[in-house]
Amino acid sequence: MKKISILLTFAILLVLAACSPSAKFTIEGKVSGASDKIIYLEASKLQGLIPLDSMKLNAKGLFSFESEYPESPEYYRLRIDNKVINFSIDSTEVVKIQANYDTFSTDYSIEGSENGQRIKDITLKQMALQKDVDKLLEDLRKGKISNKSLQENLQKLFTAYKEDIKHNYIFIAPNTTAAYYALFPKINGFMLFDPLNNKEDLRAFAAVATSLNENYPHANRSKNLYNIVIKGMKNTRKPKVETLDVPQEKVNVTGLIDIELRDMQGKVRKLSDLKGKVVLLDFTIYQSPVSSAHVFALRDLYDKYAKNGFEIYQVSLDADEHFWKTAIDNLPWICVRDGHGIYSNYATTYNVKEIPAYFLINKNNELVVRGDQVEDIERTLKTLL
Template identity: 30%
Template sequence: MKRIIVFVILIAAFAVACDDSTHYKISGTITNAEEKYIYLDELKVSSSEAVDSVKIGKNGKFEFDGVVHHPTFFLLKLSEKNFITLLIDSAEQVEVAGDAANFSRDYRVSGSEGSSLVQDLNQQLSETKHKLDSIASLHVMFRTDPNYTELKKKWDKEYSDVVQNQREYSQNFVNAHPFSMANVLALYQKFDNDNFVIQDLQSLKTAASALNSFYPESEHVKALYANTIKLMKDERNAKMQQFIQEQGTNSPEILLPNPDGKEVALSSLQGKYVLLQFWASQDRGSRIMNPVLVELYNKYSRKGFEIYQVSLDQNRYEWVDAIDKDGLKWTNVGDMEGSTKAVSNYNVQELPYNYLLDEEGVIIAKNVKGPALDKLLKELLD
């Protein structure tokens, strides 16, 4: 019986120990705030959520405790404009000290590496913004000065140096703390509403990937990862447009085999208006679009219209079967490995997707479908 009791006690102790592993405590002393309330909010991606509030004791002391399962951003607030940002991990025992009069600008934090890193980031950017504001004010003060032109050159150089120093600081910070959630803050810091401190997409990609591998359930990491994917797509789109413009009269070449194994080049169809269509036999949207293309092909093929359809399939039987069932009489090509080079060159992000090329191979329209495509072909060929 005694052994059973001891065993139960050990299990209970183990359960408490496991619970403690996610249990944090935030305590501290704030002078000149006795008997006032201090608030703890969790900082979400686009808002904040109240967590708790306590009255500060007569000795200036306060205490919060709670549970987190991954590093979490909190706002510790005396008021809406007088607060600090903390980054709390599970089991951390955090100590905060400061004075109510300048709490947001001057405080001490210990027991939380993430919170210390956040403080460093915010203080550095605050100092940078102060320097930039000071330089900007000189332009206003001395605009009528006879030597303003020379002074402006000097101040513009100083302004540029301050900005560059901040960028280097933030870049070095991200490189030095690849797996810290503080990087989320570093990557989203701005000089102003439209000017991010870190503008290097590669740094964003590296940090987002590292954090996603460690904290996939974090709301902030999910948002960072999604935003990074969007920026990567935007960059690819921009490169594609630049590539098309630089090509001048030609679209990127495609050379892929048809169902008989004969390679057919996209450029071989020059002299006609060509719809370059990307599709897959197992894609429902593609199969719905095929009858529309059949109708347009029958309507305009004798007038100089052709379709060059690139398959993203990896199963030859399914591809050929879909061609037969849907009655696709035009040029159909695919390497049965996803036609990845063509997909990459044309920055295809969804299926079905198309480009309309003129008689010289110049892209004149993108992803035009249904009635809009019919109207465009009518204007071009009738």
């Protein structure tokens, strides 16, 4: 009889547990000037955006959503049209947001999310950076600045932004959702932080990964960040490779150190095979935030002068081969990749100190100038064609 009683009690507890509602969080508030607009609640998961709920706003602009509380801190966003507010659910159950439709993404108040204000600050800084980048690209298109000036100014902007974010939002509190959020900003589709190729960026990722792993070791974000850090440590650790053997007489005769690397189809492409053409030898990292602007400038040159015997031989130092293949899929010039990445022997031999770096080679396979020796690459190119 006692055994039956125990089993019955256990069964009742199981039923009650199954029937009891799971923990919920609520996001509520008011959006002025958005009558008849649809507001959406979306989850920003590792695999992408997941729609959770939506509702039509009335003249009062009041809204309220309820969703299951995440097992570990997660990221969500409210969206109206293409306007977005990002926030995290980390410790409280009710988040309140007040906003106006016209300034929905930039001028809102948030309560109940410990890191809500810091996430807002980071978002606004990123938006300001994107605006500055767009202005520089527009100046380049209008001929107001040179490609070299563009690269220099972009590098200054990105360096200042990253130093600010690392010291004021990541290293100061690496155990927060704001710190994790700060690791993944993009400019023109490119990540600003590059933990696979940049040791300083890797330090920021490692700091957050360590804190996240201590508190939420089984969370998908913890595992993903840990894997990124491990891969970054392997890629930025200088490998033991043989020194590139370059015959001195070859350098003296041709002025060119040959390069033999494979393109995305696996075909070996030799730099010296381009004799008879004017070649721009370019070392780059596609995961670099300046890459999009650099490729834009190269595309402009290629479209203008390819028909006159101009070719680009572009060497990628990207650690992520898949990313490289995706980035170059539609490019018309020769794209190869050095698997040694930032420790490329070719880059060392050509004395590449920073990325991107480019060199002009004349029709006789002779190295003429490097990028930092010429103010106007196009003008010099014209004299060689």
